[in-house]
Amino acid sequence: MKEPLTIEGAWRRTPRVHTDERGRFHELFRREDSVEPGERVERLETAQANCSVSRRGALRGVHFADVPPGQAKHVACVQGAILDVVVDVRVGSPTFGAWEAVELSAENGRSVHLSEGLGHAFLALSDTATVVYLCSTGYAPGREHGIQPLDPGIGIAWPPGIEPILSAKDREAPTLAEAAEAGLLPRHDACLRYRGAHHGTEGAA
Numbered sequence: 001m002k003e004p005l006t007i008e009g010a011w012r013r014t015p016r017v018h019t020d021e022r023g024r025f026h027e028l029f030r031r032e033d034s035v036e037p038g039e040r041v042e043r044l045e046t047a048q049a050n051c052s053v054s055r056r057g058a059l060r061g062v063h064f065a066d067v068p069p070g071q072a073k074h075v076a077c078v079q080g081a082i083l084d085v086v087v088d089v090r091v092g093s094p095t096f097g098a099w100e101a102v103e104l105s106a107e108n109g110r111s112v113h114l115s116e117g118l119g120h121a122f123l124a125l126s127d128t129a130t131v132v133y134l135c136s137t138g139y140a141p142g143r144e145h146g147i148q149p150l151d152p153g154i155g156i157a158w159p160p161g162i163e164p165i166l167s168a169k170d171r172e173a174p175t176l177a178e179a180a181e182a183g184l185l186p187r188h189d190a191c192l193r194y195r196g197a198h199h200g201t202e203g204a205a
Contacts, residue, residue: 001013001014001015005086005100005102005112006095006098006100007086007088007095007098007099007100007118008093008094008095009114009115009116009117009118009191009195010086010100010112010113010114010115010118011112011113012102012110012111012112013110013111013112013113014108014109014110015027015028015109015110015111017109026109028076028078028109028111028132029044029074029076029111029134044072044074044113044134044136045136046134046135046136047135047136047137047138048134048135048137048138048139049132049133049134049135050132050133050135051130051131051132052130052131053128053129053130053131054082054124054128054129054130054131055124055127055128055165056124056125056126056127056128056129056162057123057124057162057163057164057165058123058124058129058165059121059122059123059124059149059158059164059165059166059170060121060122060167060170061085061087061119061120061121061122061146061147061149061170062085062087062089062119062120062121062146062147062148062149062154062173063119063120063121063144063145063146064087064089064117064118064119064120064144064145064146064147064185064186065116065137065140065143065144065145066143066144066145066186067116067117067186067187067190067191067194068116068190068194069116069136069137069143069194069198070115070116070117070136070137070186070191070194071116071135071136071137071144072113072114072115072116072135072136073112073113073114073120073133073134073135073136074111074112074113074114074133074134075104075111075112075113075114075120075122075131075132075133076104076109076110076111076112076131076132076133077104077105077106077129077130077131077132078106078130078131078132079106079128079129079130080105080106080124080125080126080127080128080129080130081103081104081105081106081107081124081125081126081129082103082104082105082122082123082124082125082126082129082131083101083102083103083122083123083125083158083159084101084102084103084104084112084120084121084122085099085100085101085102085120085121085122085123085149085156086099086100086101086102086112086114086118086119086120087099087118087119087120087121087147087154087156087176088118088119089117089118089119089147089176089179089185089186090117090118090185090186090187090188090191091180091185091186091187091188092187092188092189093188096188097153097154097176099154099155099156101156101157103125104122104131105125105126115191115195116136116186116191116194116195117186117188117190117191117194119147121149121156123158123159123162123164125159125162145173145179145184146169146170146173146174147173147174147175147176147179148170148171148173148174148175149164149166149170149173150164150166151175151176153175153176153177154175154176
């Protein structure tokens with residue numbers, strides 16, 4: 001089942017999990033989910049697949065890429081559990097600066113899809129967590145940016161009792177306000193135009 005988040009351009013997917021005496025099976029990703037009439041279909045053209053293994057407390061993000069071409073992502077946790085967070089960093093968006101969190105785990109099988117221009121971060125909740133994410137474009141350092149994940153201006157409610165472990169790059173990243181002032185953030189209208197030109201749709205956008 002695919003459900004839109006409160007931030008336009010992001011979805012949570014909860015799969016049907018099949019179990020028997022051998023174990024469990026579920027679909028990690030389906031290029032074209034079945035959707036309700038009139039819903040946009042984001043067809044992720046995978047250019048790169050990443051796998052990260054994190055210890056408890058590892059905090060990665062908030063990361064985003066220039067649009068165009070941006071970097072859409074489909075994120076799943078295949079071992080352990082994480083708190084996955086989508087942040088709207090698109091200037092001009094009705095939900096600019098808003099965030100939404102989804103717990104992803106090997107147990108619940110959920111995944112999150114983010115369209116181009118959205119910010120992404122996650123915190124490892126278990127002793128170790130293995131995260132797999134499909135990306136629409138390959139890694140390009142010159143196009144990729146970050147926002148400080150502990151920025152009080154965003155105010156992400158990270159779980160209490162877990163000490164965040166950040167890379168030096170993420171720790172020194174600008175706040176959302178600083179990134180906006182520096183002109184680093186994508187524009188909402190540019191993201192919508194890019195998606196309309198490069199993704200198929202079914203019904204209304």
